[in-house]
Each structure stands twice: as structure tokens, then as C-alpha cells.
Amino acid sequence: MSVQERKDRERADRERLILATARELAEQQGWDAVTTRQLAERIEYSQPVLYSHFRGKREIIGAVALEGATELAAAVRVAASAADGPRARVTALARAYLDFAARNPAVYDAIFQLDGGLAFAQADTPEPLKDAFAALLESLGEVAGDGVHPGLFTEVFWAALHGLATLSRAGRQPPEYTEQRTQLLVDRLAVL
Amino acid sequence: MSVQERKDRERADRERLILATARELAEQQGWDAVTTRQLAERIEYSQPVLYSHFRGKREIIGAVALEGATELAAAVRVAASAADGPRARVTALARAYLDFAARNPAVYDAIFQLDGGLAFAQADTPEPLKDAFAALLESLGEVAGDGVHPGLFTEVFWAALHGLATLSRAGRQPPEYTEQRTQLLVDRLAVL
DNA sequence: TCGCTTGTCTAGCGGTGCTAGGATCGGGTC
DNA sequence: GACCCGATCCTAGCACCGCTAGACAAGCGA
Numbered sequence: 001m002s003v004q005e006r007k008d009r010e011r012a013d014r015e016r017l018i019l020a021t022a023r024e025l026a027e028q029q030g031w032d033a034v035t036t037r038q039l040a041e042r043i044e045y046s047q048p049v050l051y052s053h054f055r056g057k058r059e060i061i062g063a064v065a066l067e068g069a070t071e072l073a074a075a076v077r078v079a080a081s082a083a084d085g086p087r088a089r090v091t092a093l094a095r096a097y098l099d100f101a102a103r104n105p106a107v108y109d110a111i112f113q114l115d116g117g118l119a120f121a122q123a124d125t126p127e128p129l130k131d132a133f134a135a136l137l138e139s140l141g142e143v144a145g146d147g148v149h150p151g152l153f154t155e156v157f158w159a160a161l162h163g164l165a166t167l168s169r170a171g172r173q174p175p176e177y178t179e180q181r182t183q184l185l186v187d188r189l190a191v192l
Numbered sequence: 193m194s195v196q197e198r199k200d201r202e203r204a205d206r207e208r209l210i211l212a213t214a215r216e217l218a219e220q221q222g223w224d225a226v227t228t229r230q231l232a233e234r235i236e237y238s239q240p241v242l243y244s245h246f247r248g249k250r251e252i253i254g255a256v257a258l259e260g261a262t263e264l265a266a267a268v269r270v271a272a273s274a275a276d277g278p279r280a281r282v283t284a285l286a287r288a289y290l291d292f293a294a295r296n297p298a299v300y301d302a303i304f305q306l307d308g309g310l311a312f313a314q315a316d317t318p319e320p321l322k323d324a325f326a327a328l329l330e331s332l333g334e335v336a337g338d339g340v341h342p343g344l345f346t347e348v349f350w351a352a353l354h355g356l357a358t359l360s361r362a363g364r365q366p367p368e369y370t371e372q373r374t375q376l377l378v379d380r381l382a383v384l
Numbered sequence: 385t386c387g388c389t390t391g392t393c394t395a396g397c398g399g400t401g402c403t404a405g406g407a408t409c410g411g412g413t414c
Numbered sequence: 415g416a417c418c419c420g421a422t423c424c425t426a427g428c429a430c431c432g433c434t435a436g437a438c439a440a441g442c443g444a
Contacts (some may be wrong), residue, residue: 007390036432046393048434057432112358113305120364148376156352156373159359163351166304166358172312173347181348184340189380199421228401238424240403249401 015053017043023064026106031061031114062116068107069128073135075100080139087192089139094161094182097136101165108169112162133158145191153189160185207245209235215256218298223253223306254308260299261320265327267292272331279384281331286353286374289328293357300361304354325350337383345381352377 021042025034036057040047054060079096083089101108110116111129119125133154140157141150164181167173173181213234217226228249232239246252271288275281293300302308303321311317325346332349333342356373359365365373 035430037430047432048394049392051433052391112362120362122363152369152372152376155359155365156356156376159355159373160348160352160377161355162358163353163355164348166354167347167351170304170312171314177344180344181351184344184348185352227399229399239401240425241423243402244422 011053014043014045014049018050018053018060019063019067022060023067023107026064026110027104031106031109034060058115058117061110061114062118064107065110065114065116065118066126066128068104068111069126069132071104071107072097072100072111073128073132076132076135077138080135086139086143087186087190090143090190090192091182091186093136093139094186097161098165098168098178098182102168105169108165113166140190143190143192148191157185157189160189203245206235206237206241210242210245210252211255211259214252215259215299218256218302219296223298223301226252250307250309253302253306254310256299257302257306257308257310258318258320260296260303261318261324263296263299264289264292264303265320265324268324268327269330272327278331278335279378279382282335282382282384283374283378285328285331286378289353290357290360290370290374294360297361300357305358332382335382335384340383349377349381352381 018039022034022039025038025042034057036047036050039060040050043049050060054063075096076093079092080089083092118129120129136158137150137154140154144150144153164173164178164185168175168178210231214226214231217231217234226249228239228242231252232242235241242252246255267288268285271284272281275284310321312321328350329342329346332346336342336345356365356370356377360367360370
């Protein structure tokens with residue numbers, strides 16, 4: 001049994017190595033540079049090894065996306081829990097979200113822009129994605145306002161954050177006004 | 193001169209054919225299906241002909257994006273001008289924007305998701321993109337509220353619309369609530 | 385020590401964007 | 415009307431992509 005366990009452990013280690021390498025490469029040079037050949041060389045194995053862990057490149061992107069979603073959910077929760085009162089909580093949440101997107105652009109792309117073969121808002125939606133939504137809902141639900149469904153409100157708020165994150169990334173908006181935009185969004189959307 | 197004019201005309205016709213074909217193919221089968229070989233076959237020329245019109249595939253995507261931006265600006269203006277009062281105008285604008293994104297997903301992707309080599313919010317930003325922003329600004333500027341810069345407000349509103357369009361596309365949100373989300377966005381963001 | 389399973393690599397397939405270089409066609413000139 | 419020459423287009427091929435079949439070797443249990 002010990003042999004099998006060691007092999008399983010080594011396999012799991014290598015899988016983590018693949019994902020960490022893919023992520024690092026993507027953040028350094030963009031997802032276009034994450035080719036199976038390049039990735040294989042960096043982990044010092046041949047290409048087919050990748051396919052013994054993942055069905056293909058999309059599944060690798062999907063795995064990175066799930067990791068990222070987990071981190072995003074955690075970042076949002078940490079920020080929200082450190083703030084007092086609904087207003088501070090929502091502001092902190094928005095900042096944390098946009099900060100995550102800005103600091104991990106490739107991972108953010110993996111989650112929302114690229115095709116990682118992930119199902120959204122369905123029965124078979126992976127847990128990390130549902131949890132990321134839940135993390136937003138926890139803080140946003142309390143400022144939805146009377147008569148507004150918390151889920152619907154969260155979707156709209158999330159959409160707005162996503163739009164800001166995306167447009168900032170494209171260099172569309174001068175970074176020095178990020179804070180103002182965030183404040184405007186919170187002031188107007190949230191019922192405090 | 194007549195000969196040269198005829199050649200110029202034929203060249204311009206062919207360029208339009210390339211763009212129309214690329215767009216049609218993208219809407220039918222997605223941008224992944226728009227390969228230079230497939231595109232060349234559809235216009236009944238060989239691949240290198242494409243490169244006598246455009247530097248490469250990105251530039252073709254960029255050209256489709258500019259066409260699309262022009263149409264988007266026009267759609268927004270038409271919708272806004274047909275409405276009475278700020279509130280109706282903003283609502284009509286939001287609906288027109290989301291409707292355009294839903295009806296022309298591939299073109300919308302070309303503008304905002306794909307790399308068409310376009311510069312945003314800079315000195316060398318193509319006119320159609322600046323004009324699309326201007327079209328939004330015309331109607332949104334009047335509901336920015338006191339003390340809020342119209343441009344900043346437009347950016348935030350645009351970001352929210354973009355987020356809604358994107359997440360709808362990914363099947364993240366049930367289409368039957370699109371109208372509610374739009375209303376919520378207008379009610380909260382705009383100062384009426 | 386042997387046989388076998390398991391795991392890894394080499395080599396290659398069909399596809400991609402893009403381009404060099406040869407063929408061909410057509411207009412301008414004598 | 416014949417010829418030349420430049421513009422125009424196509425064939426063929428490059429390097430790269432994601433992915434896989436089949437040969438090979440290493441390490442396990444008997």
C-alpha cells in the first residue's frame with residue numbers, strides 16, 4: 001500500500017506543479033504563451049504527461065480558474081469580515097474584488113473570459129464558483145433594499161464590478177480614478 | 193484613370209466582402225471557426241489575398257469591431273432619441289445596448305473581448321470607439337447627478353452594462369430577469 | 385531473477401497564422 | 415497588332431499549435 005500511496009502523492013504533487021506553472025506562465029507572458037510544449041518543458045516532462053492529468057488545455061485553464069475562484073471568494077470574505085457596518089463591508093468587498101482582478105489578471109481571465117469548460121449557474125456548476133457567488137451574496141444581500149431579490153441584486157452588483165475590472169484591464173480607464181468609480185458604484189447601488 | 197478607379201472600386205468591394213464574410217462566419221460558428229483558410233475559401237480567393245487587405249487576422253477582427261462600434265453607437269442614439277425624458281432615455285439606452293450585445297454576440301466580442309489591436313481611451317483611439325462612448329455620454333451625462341463627473345459616471349454605467357451583457361452571454365443569468373436587472377440598474381445608478 | 389504492469393517519451397497527425405517566390409493576366413507603349 | 419512589364423494572385427511551405435499512437439524502459443510483485 002505504501003508504494004501506491006507514494007505514487008499517488010507524487011502524482012498529486014506533479015498536478016499542483018502543472019497548475020502552478022501554468023498560472024505563473026500565464027501571469028508572466030499571458031495565456032497565449034501557455035502552450036502544451038512550453039508548459040511541458042517548464043515542468044521538465046514531455047507533453048503527453050499533461051494529458052494523463054487533464055483532458056486538454058481547456059481543462060488546465062478550468063482548474064486554474066477554480067483555484068482562482070476559491071481565492072477570490074476568500075479575499076472577498078476576509079475583506080468584508082474586517083469591516084464594520086454594511087457600508088464599510090460593501091466598500092471593502094468591492095475594493096477586494098477589483099484588487100484581486102488587478103493583481104491576478106491571468107487568473108481572472110481564466111475564470112471569466114476564457115473557455116475553461118466551466119458551467120455557470122447550473123446544477124453542475126463547480127463548488128468554488130457557487131461559493132464565490134455566495135461570498136458576494138453574504139455581504140451584498142443586506143444592502144439589496146426592500147422588495148429587491150438579494151440574488152438579483154448581487155448579480156447586478158457583480159456585473160458592475162466585472163465590467164469595471166474588465167475595462168480597467170484594457171487600459172480604458174485611468175487607474176487614478178479607480179477609487180472614485182468604486183465609491184460611486186457603492187453609493188448608488190447599495191441601499192444603506 | 194478609369195482603369196485605376198475600377199480597380200480601386202473592386203478592391204474596396206472585396207474588402208467589404210471579407211469583413212462581411214468574417215462577421216457572418218463568426219456569428220454562425222464563433223470566432224474560432226474564422227480561420228484564414230476558411231475565410232479565404234468563402235470569399236473564393238486564396239489566403240494571401242487576405243494579407244493584401246489586412247496585416248493579419250487581428251486586423252480583420254479589429255475592422256469588424258469598428259463596424260460594430262459604429263452600429264452600436266447608432267443603435268444607442270436611435271433608442272435614446274425616440275424616448276421622452278431622462279428616465280425613459282436611459283432605460284431605452286440600456287435596453288438598446290444589451291439588445292445589441294445579445295443579437296450580435298460575435299461582433300460584441302470583437303469589440304470588447306477579443307484582441308483586435310485596438311487602442312482604447314488614448315490619443316490614437318479609433319473614431320468609432322470614441323463615438324460609441326460619446327453616444328453613451330450624451331444620454332447618461334444628464335443623469336450623472338450633482339458633483340459627479342459625467343465621464344466618470346458614464347464609465348461606471350457602461351461597465352455595468354458590459355458586465356450584464358457578458359454574464360448574460362455566458363448563460364450565467366436566466367434571460368427572463370434581464371428586464372428586472374436593467375430596471376434595477378437604471379433606478380439605482382441614474383439620478384432622475 | 386523474471387514477467388508484467390505502469391508510466392514516459394519519441395515521433396507524427398492535422399490544424400493554425402503567415403509568407404516567399406513563381407506564374408499569369410492585363411494595361412500601356414511602340 | 416505585338417510586345418513588355420508591372421500588378422495581382424496562387425502554390426507550396428514555414429514554424430507553431432493541441433493532441434495521440436505506439437515504442438520503450440523502469441519498477442513492482444511473485
